[in-house]
Amino acid sequence: MYSYNKLFTLLSLFAILYLSGQRGFQVEGGKSKHAPKKLFVFGDSYCDTGNIKKAIANSWKDPYGVTFPGKPVGRFSDGRVFTDYLDLKNSVALVSVAGNDYSYYLTTNGSLAGIPSFIASLVNQTTIDLIRLKKLGVKKVVVDGLQPLGCLPFATALSSFKQCNSTANALTNLHNSLLIQSVAKLNQENKDHPSFIILDFYDAFLSVLQNPSKHNIENPLKPCCTGAIGGYKCGSVDNNNVKKYTVCDNPKKAFFWDDVHPTQAGWNAVFHELKSTKALHQILHN
Template sequence: MTTQIDSFNQVIQKNVYTLSDITNSIAYVSVAGNDYYDYMAIDGSLSGFPSFIESVIKQTTTNLIHLQSLGFKRIVVGDLQPLGCLPQATAQNSFQSCNSTFNDLVALRNNLMKQSITKLNQETKDHTTFTILGLFDSFRSVLNHPSSHNIKERLKPCCIGVSDEYTYGSVDSEHTTNKYLVCENLESTFFWDQLHPTQAGWNDVYNELEKRGLHQILY
């Protein structure tokens, strides 16, 4: 993210965007689930996860201050959705329940991020507002009350490999036969693949975000 912001600053220096463009825009910052899953993928340990989270929060906070220095007056940070409910985490129990350990770590991360945002808002001198986009609560509301959103399959993904050795989008060695299956009830399934919601799933999450004040963040 630091590199991306530096690259964006170079674009600003070339006058691609004016200061007015920046001050009237919203900067949305996302440190997504992949950043945390990658930690585990390279032999990270659960015991070391809290320290890793703290280091990510510290760097994210530095990046937010950098964005503020570029002229952004409205900076929105997405909190993490319940990663323990992603099919990638629930496959081990046949998509029956969320992984509470992962979700507890997500809760820790989100709480630390909220503390950082509160501190930034208290210390800012130029009327910049830092806001959390509540993805965690919005995802959880849909997943905890699927029937209220016409969701019949809340944890099992629509697109899945035909066996454990395959995943979504897999084909055979000759690239002639699909090695994945796609559900028939896409509109009532929350997850498309191991990580991403379906369009219907995102629509439900968006509606929950609207209930939680998305309009006030955007306008």
């Protein structure tokens, strides 16, 4: 069991999640014969294709974008992110939430004892927002479940990137369980036209992390781009423009790019794990 101090340290690390904040933006679909097609995204750095302001994010600095398109364009990865992999048949609203909300809670004196009730209130607010989107006329609303937060490098660093943290994953499971119940209730109330879909990021991430060789990934819990000196992050430089980070030799074999975000290879692997799910089929084809 984790001691109170260790648990507090772990949970406090949530504050580094999703530094890009909540934003809404539009991604054009591909040029296949099935296109219009537009994806309206309300989310964060896991799905941002470059909407964040340059002045406030390392994602506009080297080495972000080194794999695609070869330079920083605002994506929080070495290349493509999850939303780049969707080629849609109809317009969809994708809601990606929670990371920034939890970091805000923990950095504004939120208590450990209050976390369960905060999770419940966050899922409740998310549900309200899903209903609002539906009332605006959006026929299909997708919300992603939380990825296993205990497997992100900021948490696995405590074990030298050897194992996921069960305490953080337990909190993640609570969030996802409440979200599943809430979305199921919404669809039950609209049996004839169920409109709400959950993408199971948790299982998709774990499937890749537990069987990385299937996707040609090595050292799955270790980030590719890391601060060379404690406290520095990927993309950081000193006053003389000297890099304060190191980059692995081959990002294509890494699942995580930095302390929080997957590489292009990581997102590609997650997408392929989701391709066989009913949820992604509903998004892409119905």
